[in-house]
Amino acid sequence: MATAQPLAGLRAIEIGASVAAPYGAWILAELGAEVIKVERPGKGDDARHWGPPFWQDMAAMFLAINRHKKSITVDMRDDAERARLRTLIIKTADVVIQNMRPGKVEALGLGADSLRAEKPSLIYCNMGAFGKQGPFKDRPGYDPLMQAFGGLMSVTGEAGQPPVRVGTSIMDMGTGMWAVIGILSALRERENTGAGMTVDASLYETSVGWMTTHIAKFGIDGVVPGRHGSGVAGIVPYQAYECADGFLVVAAGNDALFKALAGVLDLPHLTEDARFRGNPDRVKNAADLNALIMPVFKAEPRAHWQEKLDAAGIPCGPTQSTAEVLDHPQTRALGIVQDPPNDGPALSGLPLSFGGVRPPLTRGGPAIGEHNEEILGDPRLDD
Amino acid sequence: MTDKLPLAGIRVVELGTSVAAPYGTWILATMGAEVIKIERPGTGDDCRQWGPPSVSEDFRSFFLALNAMKKSVVVDFTSEEEVARLRKYIVENADIVVQNLRAGLVEKFGLSADDLMAENPRLIYCHSAAFGTEGPYKDRPGYDPLMQACGGVMSVNGEEGRPPARVGTSIIDMGTGMWNTIGVLTALHQRNATGKGCRVDASLYETALGWMNYHAAGYFGTGVPAKRVGSRAPGIAPYQAFECSDGYLVIAGANDRLFRKMADALGHPEWADDPRFVSNPSRWEHIEALCEMMDAVLSKHPRAQWQDKLDTAGVPNAPTQSIDEAVAHPQTLALGMLQETDDQIFKLLGLPLRFDGNRPPQPIGPPALGEHTKEILGD
Numbered sequence: 003m004a005t006a007q008p009l010a011g012l013r014a015i016e017i018g019a020s021v022a023a024p025y026g027a028w029i030l031a032e033l034g035a036e037v038i039k040v041e042r043p044g045k046g047d048d049a050r051h052w053g054p055p056f057w058q059d060m061a062a063m064f065l066a067i068n069r070h071k072k073s074i075t076v077d078m079r080d081d082a083e084r085a086r087l088r089t090l091i092i093k094t095a096d097v098v099i100q101n102m103r104p105g106k107v108e109a110l111g112l113g114a115d116s117l118r119a120e121k122p123s124l125i126y127c128n129m130g131a132f133g134k135q136g137p138f139k140d141r142p143g144y145d146p147l148m149q150a151f152g153g154l155m156s157v158t159g160e161a162g163q164p165p166v167r168v169g170t171s172i173m174d175m176g177t178g179m180w181a182v183i184g185i186l187s188a189l190r191e192r193e194n195t196g197a198g199m200t201v202d203a204s205l206y207e208t209s210v211g212w213m214t215t216h217i218a219k220f221g222i223d224g225v226v227p228g229r230h231g232s233g234v235a236g237i238v239p240y241q242a243y244e245c246a247d248g249f250l251v252v253a254a255g256n257d258a259l260f261k262a263l264a265g266v267l268d269l270p271h272l273t274e275d276a277r278f279r280g281n282p283d284r285v286k287n288a289a290d291l292n293a294l295i296m297p298v299f300k301a302e303p304r305a306h307w308q309e310k311l312d313a314a315g316i317p318c319g320p321t322q323s324t325a326e327v328l329d330h331p332q333t334r335a336l337g338i339v340q341d342p343p344n345d346g347p348a349l350s351g352l353p354l355s356f357g358g359v360r361p362p363l364t365r366g367g368p369a370i371g372e373h374n375e376e377i378l379g380d381p382r383l384d385d
Numbered sequence: 386m387t388d389k390l391p392l393a394g395i396r397v398v399e400l401g402t403s404v405a406a407p408y409g410t411w412i413l414a415t416m417g418a419e420v421i422k423i424e425r426p427g428t429g430d431d432c433r434q435w436g437p438p439s440v441s442e443d444f445r446s447f448f449l450a451l452n453a454m455k456k457s458v459v460v461d462f463t464s465e466e467e468v469a470r471l472r473k474y475i476v477e478n479a480d481i482v483v484q485n486l487r488a489g490l491v492e493k494f495g496l497s498a499d500d501l502m503a504e505n506p507r508l509i510y511c512h513s514a515a516f517g518t519e520g521p522y523k524d525r526p527g528y529d530p531l532m533q534a535c536g537g538v539m540s541v542n543g544e545e546g547r548p549p550a551r552v553g554t555s556i557i558d559m560g561t562g563m564w565n566t567i568g569v570l571t572a573l574h575q576r577n578a579t580g581k582g583c584r585v586d587a588s589l590y591e592t593a594l595g596w597m598n599y600h601a602a603g604y605f606g607t608g609v610p611a612k613r614v615g616s617r618a619p620g621i622a623p624y625q626a627f628e629c630s631d632g633y634l635v636i637a638g639a640n641d642r643l644f645r646k647m648a649d650a651l652g653h654p655e656w657a658d659d660p661r662f663v664s665n666p667s668r669w670e671h672i673e674a675l676c677e678m679m680d681a682v683l684s685k686h687p688r689a690q691w692q693d694k695l696d697t698a699g700v701p702n703a704p705t706q707s708i709d710e711a712v713a714h715p716q717t718l719a720l721g722m723l724q725e726t727d728d729q730i731f732k733l734l735g736l737p738l739r740f741d742g743n744r745p746p747q748p749i750g751p752p753a754l755g756e757h758t759k760e761i762l763g764d
Contacts, residue, residue, distance in 0.1 A: 008575035008583070033571050052620075055606025066602035134742070136719025146618055147703035150626065150635040153711035155616070157553030159543060165626040165633050165705050167616045168552045169541030170596045179563045184738045186570035187391035187416050191740075193577050199391070199740050207737035210722050212554050213708060214734045215404075215436070218450035220708045221732050223437040227708055232539065232549040234530060242534065242549040249549050251534040317528055319535035321549045324600045324610035327537040335520025338594055339601070347605040350598050353591035354568045356575075356583050358518070 006359040007034025012189075014097040015040060015090070016071070017112065019047045021145070021171050022129050022205065023101035024067045025178030030097070030185070031070040032352040032361045038095075038377055039068065039368065040087065043075040046370040057346055058369075065367045066349055069342070072373035078110055088112060089383045092121045097185055101129040104140045114200040123198045125188045127181050130204035143205040148173040152209025157216060160231040177208040232321075238284040239263065242321055243296060245304040252307075253317040257281065262314045266307075267298045342366050390417025390745055395573070397481040398423060398474075399455070400496065402430050404529070404555050405589060406485035406513045407451040408562030413481070413569070414454035415736045415745045421479075421761055422455045422752065423471065425462065429754040440730055443753055452751040453726070453733050458762055459755035468494050470762055476504045481569050485513040488524045498584045507582045509572040511565050514588040527589040532557040536593020541600060544615040561592040622668040623647070626705060627679055629688035636679075637701040640665065650698040651682050651691075726750040 012035040016027035031037040041047050053061030076087045091098060100107055107113045114126040131143025146167050149155050159166035184201035192198055216227045232251065233241035242249040254263045257280060264272040272278050277287040284291055299307060304320050311318040328339060340351045340363035352361050395418040399410040414420040424430050436446030461467050472495055475482060484491055491497045498510040515527025533539050533551050543550030568585035576582055600611045616626035626633040638647040641664060648656035656662055661671040668675055683691060688704050695702045711717060724735045724747050731750035
């Protein structure tokens with residue numbers, strides 16, 4: 003194998019802003035591709051300003067998903083600048099990834115059809131909001147709107163409480179991952195045939211994609227899935243229990259584990275109780291069961307219970323804050339938190355290793371237009 | 386591309402169970418790879434037992450969602466002869482192996498990356514682990530809810546003061562399947578140049594950390610871990626679910642221009658000039674007061690009425706839909722996200738991706754247990 007940067011030699015142009023396209027392009031950059039981020043002069047990508055906290059004028063959020071990229075500025079209203087960007091793509095790029103609002107790249111003469119007509123080997127990825135067709139195709143999309151509209155909010159949180167949003171941008175970031183999967187597959191096709199492809203992904207398709215097991219179940223039994231707090235549908239006990247100093251998730255998914263749990267909690271009579279005999283009984287009588295076991299968990303700290311549950315072979319884990327996660331020996335051992343070569347903040351790396359090596363962190367985020375001369379001054383563009 | 390899918394000609398062997406490895410190989414199968422799923426005799430993949438049965442007991446909902454387009458081969462791991470036959474098959478025929486068996490098993494059966502890559506250096510071997518391949522937890526088993534808890538996802542999900550809430554779908558398992566796929570496709574690209582395969586490592590725990598990407602960056606910047614904010618997005622207001630008379634509507638008035646339009650649409654143009662609400666930072670500071678005022682107005686009418694007004698004003702909004710509403714929505718249907726197998730037996734959700742405008746179809750449903758054992762291992 004040899005390298006943790008398998009996409010070295012590949013050039014991708016990102017015409018993107020906010021999270022979805024920049025996150026997809028960030029994955030390509032981590033994998034070794036040269037990613038050139040196209041920004042408007044002056045303010046650049048909106049996400050540069052999404053702070054505090056800031057480091058050298060870059061919001062933490064921007065830094066997290068734009069490191070390892072190069073930045074060039076292009077004033078899209080200026081014909082000459084736009085033409086030079088087009089030349090840059092035609093002459094030097096393998097991949098374009100874009101998430102401008104619907105119709106915008108076409109209006110600028112930078113759409114897939116127009117560029118691929120001139121450069122058939124180009125792989126062009128559109129990241130839309132609601133997808134290419136349908137009554138909502140021209141609507142804008144944002145992560146929370148997609149969490150609501152695609153059904154995820156209907157299965158997250160507690161029944162009877164107001165909706166909750168998943169606390170991280172799984173629609174934006176998920177769409178970035180789908181874009182990369184599409185681009186890498188198209189690359190394989192290009193290696194065989196020499197021809198590029200247009201790849202379409204969208205926030206809405208990603209949101210429906212997250213619901214696949216719920217949709218399969220609904221298609222069979224017609225029962226609309228609900229919200230189960232920290233638990234899952236159909237398995238008891240399998241949820242977070244409050245201990246003296248915080249919550250511990252306990253997963254006793256079968257009868258043997260339930261029996262072991264009763265032993266750990268010193269409530270041996272639970273296994274004799276007809277209400278709790280098999281999992282279906284426990285699901286039906288979950289409230290009664292929880293009324294008996296919750297006070298026991300509450301009486302001791304979570305380390306106490308974790309040790310006993312581990313010894314009994316019952317899967318469990320504490321609910322950790324960001325601070326606890328980053329400080330955990332397991333996180334440190336994996337080397338996924340990386341320190342940059344400059345004095346910038348630590349950042350979390352790609353959750354992937356190649357040949358046992360995680361792609362390293364070598365560069366922070368670019369200043370706006372930092373690479374204008376290097377990229378746009380390329381003499382090949384003047385031929 | 387219309388007649389051929391991008392991964393046609395690639396052969397994948399899945400030594401997988403449950404969700405993470407099978408979801409990743411489902412993506413590969415849908416994009417054209419031949420995926421051979423290895424199962425144990427009798428019960429097969431655990432997830433054949435999960436959820437309500439469809440056409441028969443063999444095809445319950447979880448298995449259906451994650452295994453269409455694959456072949457199933459049964460191998461008895463207690464038989465040395467059968468394991469040897471599988472090993473020979475992989476070494477001679479496979480491009481990619483994806484496995485998520487519990488720690489130590491593949492080593493025991495001589496099916497580890499080292500064993501197989503020594504005999505076939507072109508092989509790409511993806512280990513989809515629980516807590517990763519190093520560290521004090523490397524041998525612990527992993528489950529999606531536990532990973533949502535100890536990876537920090539639950540700490541930013543739900544409302545402050547309420548018990549923890551799990552994300553209601555398996556974003557750790559499915560996310561790991563997506564990372565597996567990104568890893569093996571990248572390795573395939575590299576193999577094309579070098580002729581050499583590669584070991585790819587992904588894990589549930591790393592995927593969980595990956596979802597915390599920008600929260601981690603924020604924490605390193607401030608030293609303050611992110612909190613739970615219900616349906617809100619931290620630092621942006623108004624950007625959350627509001628209760629109308631018949632349900633919830635998420636409204637995104639994320640900048641000053643949209644906030645002014647929203648205030649007009651709600652019949653209170655004066656809000657935009659209220660000193661508490663003139664900029665996003667000041668709206669976030671006074672969010673409780675703002676929400677109280679918006680709730681009082683929005684709760685008076687049904688959400689369709691507010692949607693009309695907000696759409697006309699150009700303010701992004703969306704109702705919170707349940708699954709039945711989402712699958713029946715004209716947008717879902719227009720996109721062709723719902724697919725049917727050629728035999729019309731199975732309805733399946735398609736890949737959220739299109740190539741040259743075409744979504745890869747799923748003409749073939751999930752396999753019966755051992756349906757392809759003879760075809761694959763018989764010769």
